[in-house]
Amino acid sequence: MIDIEIEDEAWATVPDVEARVQAAASAALGDVEGAVVVLLTDDAAVQDLNARFRGRDRPTNVLSFPAPETARPHLGDLVLAHGVCVAEAAEQNKTVADHLSHLVVHGVLHLRGRDHEDEAEAEAMEAEERTILATLGVADPYAGDR
Numbered sequence: 001m002i003d004i005e006i007e008d009e010a011w012a013t014v015p016d017v018e019a020r021v022q023a024a025a026s027a028a029l030g031d032v033e034g035a036v037v038v039l040l041t042d043d044a045a046v047q048d049l050n051a052r053f054r055g056r057d058r059p060t061n062v063l064s065f066p067a068p069e070t071a072r073p074h075l076g077d078l079v080l081a082h083g084v085c086v087a088e089a090a091e092q093n094k095t096v097a098d099h100l101s102h103l104v105v106h107g108v109l110h111l112r113g114r115d116h117e118d119e120a121e122a123e124a125m126e127a128e129e130r131t132i133l134a135t136l137g138v139a140d141p142y143a144g145d146r
Contacts, residue, residue: 001035001036002021002022002025002026002029002035002036002037002038003035003036003037003038004018004021004022004037004038004040005037005038005039005040006018006040007039007040007041007042007045008040008041008042008045008082010042010082010083011040011082013096014096014097014100015097016097017040017097017100020097020100020101020104021038021040021100021101021104023101023136024100024101024102024104024105024108024132024136025038025078025104025105025108027105027132027135027136028104028105028107028108028109028112028132029075029108029112032075032112033073034072034073034074034075034111035073035074035075036074036075036076036077036078036108036111037074037076037077037078038077038078038079038080038104038107039077039078039079039080040080040082041079041080041081041082042081042082042083043059043081043082043083043084044059045079045081046059046060046063046079046080046081046084047059047081049063049079050063053065059081059083059084060081060084061080061081061084061085061088061103062078062079062080062081062085062103062104062106062107063078063079063080063107064076064077064078064107064110064111065077065078065079066110066111066113067111075108075111075112076110076111078104078107078108078111080100080103080104080107085099085100085103092141092144093144094139094141098138098139098141099141101133101136101138102129102133102138102141105129105132105133105136106125106129109125109128109129114128126142129141129142130142
């Protein structure tokens with residue numbers, strides 16, 4: 001189950017935002033059974049959460065909060081900041097919709113235990129993201145990084 005909560009109405013500017021989040025989260029979950037909550041909010045809310053839980057007093061694009069094993073089947077929560085996502089999409093010449101799909105896939109993979117702390121993990125995670133995003137018709141988000 002994927003529960004989508006829209007706290008910042010600015011997200012309504014993304015075409016079919018709920019369907020897009022649903023598709024991206026479902027694709028990233030694959031055959032894993034579990035529940036995920038996705039909160040689409042503003043930069044201030046994400047900055048507050050980032051400061052309180054990560055010690056970084058700034059907004060970021062997506063925060064992933066994995067649930068403890070005892071909370072299963074709940075896998076965790078994702079929180080996305082509208083302003084940061086829009087700015088990054090513009091900087092990277094991507095649509096906000098495609099960038100949102102990428103960030104949801106990225107976040108759900110974190111909830112599934114993937115990480116990018118070292119180069120090998122990062123390469124594996126990026127490859128998995130590319131594969132999942134291709135099934136959604138989203139271009140390789142890392143193509144410009146090469």
